Amino acid sequence: MKNFIKLLIVAIVLFLICELIFSPKSNVPLGLENIDTKCCSNVQCNKPSTNKSFQKHIVAVKALGNVDESDIYDVINIIEQFYGYTAYVGTPVKLTQDLFVDGSDIVNADACLNKFFSKEKVVYVLDKRLWRNGNYLRGYAATNGGTVFVRGEKSYLRETTIHELGHTLGLNHCNDLSCIMAINNDQYDSGTFCRKCANQISFYE
Ligand SMILES: [Zn+2]
Ligand SMILES: [Zn+2]
8 A cells, every 4th residue: 555655656657747848838939029019009008018029129329429328328228118228328428519519509301311321220318309301309320220310308208219229120101190100299298100101110120
């Protein structure tokens, strides 16, 4: 009888070990979640997207002129959290006279883009007002290029960074006011892409 109990205990232990080793884990491979299943298209949806279906990029974040170091790290965190890219502090760049609107303290966005255009993703953060064609801009980017300029202003740093990087992924402005690619939509902005834009990025990738 004692032997039978011993055998029974051994059998139970073996069964438990087999269960631990062979029980199926999650079937979803890491990094392959589809953004479509995570993103809602209504205004209430503030859920940040993990966006792991995006192609991986490595993004340099550079100060353009004198910029508060915390702005650089904020931009790095925003990029890493939203896009899942790797971002790092790049070599700071000087704001030279040729980048200013004549004799002013305002930076010419086109002059910056002409001077720093690159295919690689580089985000320049500046603490000056950015100007183009009579408008002051929170940010500026080359569509389908890699160059992005954002003004280091805490209140809209996140929206601007995500929006401008969206342009580098081929997105244009969006009519859906809840979408981060819409313009003049502060009170409706959900902080992420609408379904249409999200799908378009997957297409471009
Ligand atoms: Zn834009
Ligand atoms: Zn959109």
